[in-house]
Amino acid sequence: MASDESIPTLKILMIGPSGAGKSALLIRYVDDQFDSESSTATIGVDFKMKKLSVHGKAYRLNLLDTAGQERFRTLSNSYYRGAHGIILVYDISNRDSFLAMERWFEEVESNAQPGAVTYLVGAKMDKNAQRTVKLEEGQRMAEERGCVGFCEVSSKTRENVRKPFVEIVDAVVKKPELLSDGARRTGTVGIGGGQGGYDGCSC
Amino acid sequence: MEPLTETKWDAVISGTGLKHSLLALALSRSNKKILHVDQNKYYGDAEAAFSLQEVDEWVEKVGGETPEHFRNASLWKTTSESSNESEKLSFSRAYTLTLSPQIIYTRSKLLSQLVTSKVYRQLEFQAVGNWWILAENTLNRLPNGREDIFQDKTIDNRSKRGLMKFLKFVVDYENQTELWQPHVDSSLAGFLSSQFQFPTNLQNVICALTLSLETPEATKVNWSLPRISRHLTSIGVFGPGFGAVLPKWGGGADISQVACRAGAVGGGIYILGTGVRESTPSSEDTDGLTQVHLTNEDVVKTRHLIQPLQTQSTNAKVVSKIIAVVSSSLTSLFKNTVEGSPLAAVSVIVFPVGTVDVEGASQNTPIYIMAHSNETGECPPGQCVLYATMLQSERSHELLDVAVDAFLATLEDKPSLLYKLYYEQQAEAESSETSLDLAFNDSILDDVESMWRIVMGEEADQAMFMRFEDREGMNNDDDEIDEGY
Numbered sequence: 066m067a068s069d070e071s072i073p074t075l076k077i078l079m080i081g082p083s084g085a086g087k088s089a090l091l092i093r094y095v096d097d098q099f100d101s102e103s104s105t106a107t108i109g110v111d112f113k114m115k116k117l118s119v120h121g122k123a124y125r126l127n128l129l130d131t132a133g134q135e136r137f138r139t140l141s142n143s144y145y146r147g148a149h150g151i152i153l154v155y156d157i158s159n160r161d162s163f164l165a166m167e168r169w170f171e172e173v174e175s176n177a178q179p180g181a182v183t184y185l186v187g188a189k190m191d192k193n194a195q196r197t198v199k200l201e202e203g204q205r206m207a208e209e210r211g212c213v214g215f216c217e218v219s220s221k222t223r224e225n226v227r228k229p230f231v232e233i234v235d236a237v238v239k240k241p242e243l244l245s246d247g248a249r250r251t252g253t254v255g256i257g258g259g260q261g262g263y264d265g266c267s268c
Numbered sequence: 269m270e271p272l273t274e275t276k277w278d279a280v281i282s283g284t285g286l287k288h289s290l291l292a293l294a295l296s297r298s299n300k301k302i303l304h305v306d307q308n309k310y311y312g313d314a315e316a317a318f319s320l321q322e323v324d325e326w327v328e329k330v331g332g333e334t335p336e337h338f339r340n341a342s343l344w345k346t347t348s349e350s351s352n353e354s355e356k357l358s359f360s361r362a363y364t365l366t367l368s369p370q371i372i373y374t375r376s377k378l379l380s381q382l383v384t385s386k387v388y389r390q391l392e393f394q395a396v397g398n399w400w401i402l403a404e405n406t407l408n409r410l411p412n413g414r415e416d417i418f419q420d421k422t423i424d425n426r427s428k429r430g431l432m433k434f435l436k437f438v439v440d441y442e443n444q445t446e447l448w449q450p451h452v453d454s455s456l457a458g459f460l461s462s463q464f465q466f467p468t469n470l471q472n473v474i475c476a477l478t479l480s481l482e483t484p485e486a487t488k489v490n491w492s493l494p495r496i497s498r499h500l501t502s503i504g505v506f507g508p509g510f511g512a513v514l515p516k517w518g519g520g521a522d523i524s525q526v527a528c529r530a531g532a533v534g535g536g537i538y539i540l541g542t543g544v545r546e547s548t549p550s551s552e553d554t555d556g557l558t559q560v561h562l563t564n565e566d567v568v569k570t571r572h573l574i575q576p577l578q579t580q581s582t583n584a585k586v587v588s589k590i591i592a593v594v595s596s597s598l599t600s601l602f603k604n605t606v607e608g609s610p611l612a613a614v615s616v617i618v619f620p621v622g623t624v625d626v627e628g629a630s631q632n633t634p635i636y637i638m639a640h641s642n643e644t645g646e647c648p649p650g651q652c653v654l655y656a657t658m659l660q661s662e663r664s665h666e667l668l669d670v671a672v673d674a675f676l677a678t679l680e681d682k683p684s685l686l687y688k689l690y691y692e693q694q695a696e697a698e699s700s701e702t703s704l705d706l707a708f709n710d711s712i713l714d715d716v717e718s719m720w721r722i723v724m725g726e727e728a729d730q731a732m733f734m735r736f737e738d739r740e741g742m743n744n745d746d747d748e749i750d751e752g753y
Binding site for chain 1: 311538611
């Protein structure tokens with residue numbers, strides 16, 4: 066297997082309104098954990114790493130959570146910087162969260178690097194009884210906004226939790242210009258002494 | 269989610285400038301309840317970075333009523349519609365023009381704190397390489413160490429010996445107090461002249477290494493020696509050929525964003541576009557909590573309120589600044605001169621006193637231009653951003669204009685100006701001028717630490733200040749590969 070260093074790193078962001086289920090999806094996918102009691106804002110999750118292979122090639126996913134900065138829409142430019150893909154999450158049982166997506170797409174447009182791909186996710190599909198957003202509405206929005214994919218997921222039942230990640234990575238790696246740009250790192254200086262120069266991610 | 273007004277905050281921090289953002293970082297693992305607000309709709313406060321459109325809005329605001337550190341902002345843009353991309357302005361977001369282009373010396377405690385607090389991984393640092401001095405319409409590279417001095421043909425042999433003697437002394441100045449203690453309050457110019465027989469041009473070179481905004485005559489020995497020593501001993505710390513770095517994407521502005529995110533990851537709540545209107549000190553009625561009235565009409569209760577220093581004194585120092593975009597990548601400025609050194613993204617150009625003049629006024633204090641290549645992420649390829657600074661005076665605006673032109677005239681490809689923002693910035697207080705320093709001033713970190721102590725109270729353990737474990741350590745299944753397709 067290829068050594069860790071040779072695995073390309075992809076920076077994937079999760080965004081969307083508070084309580085939409087971004088962290089639940091992230092934690093279910095990466096750690097296969099789900100806490101049905103937890104409804105509090107995420108604390109202490111900076112990013113999660115996960116290796117994923119598509120078409121036989123391994124990638125290291127650097128999955129960033131909003132750290133609560135979505136609550137008052139105070140995500141910084143640096144959060145978006147260098148992101149290859151952005152997963153936008155709403156809650157199918159909360160119509161307001163779906164309506165808010167327009168503004169989140171606008172925020173992506175004004176902050177993400179040109180060419181970054183987007184993927185729309187309707188979370189909490191297990192709450193079908195309380196559904197206020199139809200599957201077709203999500204599909205239509207994803208198409209209108211030029212997303213590379215759309216699906217509904219349930220972090221509770223595990224249904225579709227891998228799908229958004231696999232599909233967005235597949236779409237990112239089909240755009241070699243996104244990857245090569247991220248790899249360019251002329252003149253970067255390592256300050257994290259003792260660990261052999263710069264040891265950050267290459268995204 | 270708990271409403272803001274019902275939480276008993278441990279600290280309400282007002283302003284997301286570099287100092288307060290570093291405080292948020294320092295508190296990010298403390299489990300304290302932190303509310304961090306900024307009256308501006310962007311991060312960074314006086315250390316923010318802007319797109320062209322955001323500069324437009326900022327210039328409007330500076331022109332307005334709000335008393336601020338900034339004033340007299342004015343903007344000029346080219347109307348060129350050249351077919352050559354580098355000869356015209358690109359789209360607004362292709363630029364990140366920063367109010368905080370301070371270089372960070374490699375020995376600065378800031379870098380070690382960014383490493384021990386683990387946020388350095390979210391930053392990219394680039395080398396501040398060649399230093400130049402403009403004299404008689406030519407750029408001369410400042411000697412970068414002993415070998416350079418020996419090979420420098422512009423320095424005569426007598427001066428070379430003096431210079432070597434001085435350099436040997438200054439890196440060890442702390443152990444040679446007898447040589448400089450009697451001159452503590454003397455001027456650097458006088459000290460260099462009387463103790464080392466330096467002619468004026470060499471005094472200027474040495475003074476340039478301090479990045480002093482004052483003349484060599486007005487620059488004090490006790491202020492200069494640590495700075496010259498820092499300059500010399502910083503070279504080579506993280507690699508050959510450079511002694512300072514700058515974070516990509518806007519210098520201090522990027523550090524403040526990354527530090528605020530660390531604050532948020534630690535549970536801090538962030539609100540932009542909302543400031544502190546007024547506060548009522550704690551009393552028995554308020555359980556010993558300070559009531560803070562926010563500009564969004566919320567009233568929150570907190571144990572500590574951390575506010576930025578307001579400029580009170582009209583005597584605080586003022587500088588004039590120009591941020592200019594030019595139509596060249598200025599390759600000759602950044603090229604490697606030391607084997608194995610990284611390609612510099614920042615270069616420093618010094619204009620000693622009297623280098624330029626305008627009709628009826630001469631240049632009485634030094635001018636510095638920090639040139640940033642497009643590798644800094646601040647402008648598109650084929651262009652560079654210049655940050656010019658001098659002490660404010662009646663004619664400083666014109667003098668800076670002339671200096672920028674004089675610099676461009678020395679370059680073979682005769683780049684043209686595409687964009688020019690002029691503004692003036694006042695120091696935060698008469699006693700504290702760290703915001704005007706062209707290099708990051710470590711005393712900011714002392715302020716951060718003392719604010720951190722106040723909020724931490726009895727829990728403050730200095731050994732833990734800015735020392736954190738990696739968060740991603742919680743991820744144990746990194747070796748497992750998810751087979752997608």
